[in-house]
Amino acid sequence: MIERPDDAPGAGLSFDYAGFGRWYDSYRVEVLDPALVEVEAVVGGLLRDALSERDLARIRGPVGRVKSKPRAWRKLSHRRYVDRIDVVDDIPDVIDDLVGIRLTCTNRRDIDVAREVLDALPVADDGRARLWLAPDSERDYLDRPRPSGYRGWHVNLGLAVDVGGSRQPVSCELQVRTLLQDGWGELTHEDTYKKDGELPPLVEVLSRRMADLLSTLDDIAEDLRDELDRLDEAAVTSAPLPLTTETEGPGRRAAQAADAAAYLGTRWRALDRPVDLAALAWELQRDHGAEITDDWFGFGTFKRFLSSAVPAAEITTGRNAYILPADPVPEDDAADDAGADEHDGDVPDGDVGGHAESDQTTRHGTTGQGTAGPGTADEAEAAVPAAARALHRVDRTFPLLGHDDWTRLFDHLAEAWRRTGAQPPTDRLARRLIQSTRDRSAASGPPLAARHVEAVVRDLVAEGDGVPRPADELAGTYATLVQQRLVELRLIGARNRNARAAVRRWIAF
Known part of the structure; x- marks a missing residue:
């Protein structure tokens, strides 16, 4: 020494x-x-x-x-x-x-x-x-x-x-x-x-x-970003200016419009997963400038311009619109559909379409923030269906939670909704339920992540009538909404009951 x-x-x-x-x-x-x-x-x-x-x-x-x-x-x-x-x-x-x-x-x-x-x-x-x-x-x-x-x-x-x-x-x-x-x-x-x-x-x-x-400035910047994102998403389907005979049609700024249309066509043919229209519109704004959002080359909205530029593309409806890849989902195996009810308790995920990852589950547990953390998950708790991971890859706000956090989320939400009482299903109700659910989770253990609570609450409020429901009913309703999204986004086939059953077991047990 x-x-x-x-x-x-x-x-x-x-x-x-x-x-x-x-x-x-x-x-x-x-x-x-x-x-x-x-x-x-x-x-x-x-x-x-x-x-x-x-x-x-x-x-x-x-x-x-x-x-x-x-x-x-x-x-x-x-x-x-x-x-x-x-x-x-x-x-x-x-x-x-x-x-x-x-x-x-x-x-x-x-x-x-x-x-x-x-x-x-x-x-x-x-x-x-x-x-x-x-x-x-x-x-x-x-x-x-x-x-x-x-x-x-x-x-x-x-x-x-x-x-x-x-x-x-x-x-x-x-x-x-x-x-x-x-x-x-x-x-x-x-x-x-x-x-x-x-x-x-x-x-x-x-x-x-x-x-x-x-x-504190970070918090303000986060609020500013949320509002800008909301305006971007609204501009996708809502015309900021009324159409007139002078602006209607593709004639205005024809060369620039043709260039933008060619870009959208190339992007669509290369897609390997659905892309939300707000993100695609952002790509055009980045290259062509924010001024194109005034009338979207005479079409009024980005969605109408996209439909004209890529007429063969399929665009989903709902709260968040997506453009779907050109490749269709492969036909589901008939055996999956026939056997799902009989073996609902132990079937594998099944085919999740051409755009999901190939492995069946990921190690995903819970931490104090309600997200997966290194080395924190018990393996029995950690199975997330491949279809759910495919949806998370498309929509990063979609929660990938362990069983304990799903249970806590729906239990706290049901109690918050019961105490709030029946109200019109508005944004005001959603904000109130989000805050109350998070407060309840923080008072009883690690707080649930705000983004996870918000994603679930907003979907349930938009889907329902504003009337409180028990936790198991909320979980079942949300599982159904997720299954519908998976089919709509072509992440699973409409007849793939194995994949749907795996998602329901994961969310609603």
């Missing part, structure tokens, strides 16, 4: 900075730098595959870094790690953020979107996965900020890197923040100005005050 003063960097380690440096230089070239390139590419690919262009525009990154030699030395010299490191080769097993990447999101809701994409990863290394979530590594500083005021969501990713022809696991830390949270980190030097985790008192007070103010 090399003797150093007790408070000197590296005190208690069996090697000095020079010995550490020789190991670090070699390990960085062979492992860390390739791991950084790989994890940026894999996480970026996951996001591109799972999200619409509109969602991707709200998430920046991933961008990463390899922890520098001096900062790595400083960290491993901390008393929390010294006793766990005997030789330099122990360092990667103890310091889990030598490689780090970051996603920066426009709003907090986008953090939830990114988290749900990552939930599809395997939990722990099975010896075959390219990327996985490290069990018990999640650190949620969004609702429980650090004393300094820092907010963000962290999780460790395991990555398999090829080193000399052999598979070597490497730990990478992922940080997800909003733009304002990231700006707070830059302004306060959160990543660099730390002395054993403590800040001078005045710095800590000012940092926390600024963090709290920026958190």
Whole structure:
């Protein structure tokens, strides 16, 4: 053991900075730098595959870094790690953020979107996965900020890197923040100005005050985004200006309209899943400018322009309109339909059409936020039907919950509705039920995620007559609505009773 003063960097380690440096230089070239390139590419690919262009525009990154030699030395010299490191080769097993990447999101809701994409990863290394979530590594500083005021969501990713022809696991830390949270980190030097985790008192007070103010701004930005999204969705089917003989038809800005129509035709032919019209309209606005929404090239609404540009396309009806892929759903196997009633308790998911993922279930449990978390789910609780995952891939607001959270949601909603009483099924009733349901869940345990409660409540209020119902009836009604959406979006065939039964068991047991 090399003797150093007790408070000197590296005190208690069996090697000095020079010995550490020789190991670090070699390990960085062979492992860390390739791991950084790989994890940026894999996480970026996951996001591109799972999200619409509109969602991707709200998430920046991933961008990463390899922890520098001096900062790595400083960290491993901390008393929390010294006793766990005997030789330099122990360092990667103890310091889990030598490689780090970051996603920066426009709003907090986008953090939830990114988290749900990552939930599809395997939990722990099975010896075959390219990327996985490290069990018990999640650190949620969004609702429980650090004393300094820092907010963000962290999780460790395991990555398999090829080193000399052999598979070597490497730990990478992922940080997800909003733009304002990231700006707070830059302004306060959160990543660099730390002395054993403590800040001078005045710095800590000012940092926390600024963090709290920026958190309030994040809430306002979220409300602004919700309203802008609502206006975008309304503009898809509602004409902002009355049609006149001067604007009616495709003659106005003919060349630009033809270019936009050609883009829509190409997009439709390449679709592998339904796309909501608001997201597709956003793509055109991005390229052609917001002014096209004034009259949509003389057609008044985006939906009418889309129908003219791609007359063969099928567009759904309902609260949220979608354009469906050109490829039809394969014919259902007649055996599925014939056997579903007899074997309703143990049938597999069945064919979920040409647009769902092939594996049958995903590991999906519950955390304090009502979403899946690494390593938190009991396997018996964690089966989510492939059809439900296919719907979530199309509509990121659709909840993927474990059985306990479905039960809690409907129980709390039924009680909230009973106390509210029968009212007209309006947006006012929906807002009241959403808030009351969330308050009740928070009072009895981990709060249910606002986006999950909102998705369920709004569908049930829009479908019903405003009269309270028992929890089991609410669950059954919602399961029926989900089944109808799956058929309407061609994610399952109309006769695929196995897939419908699996969804009903998952939601309504």
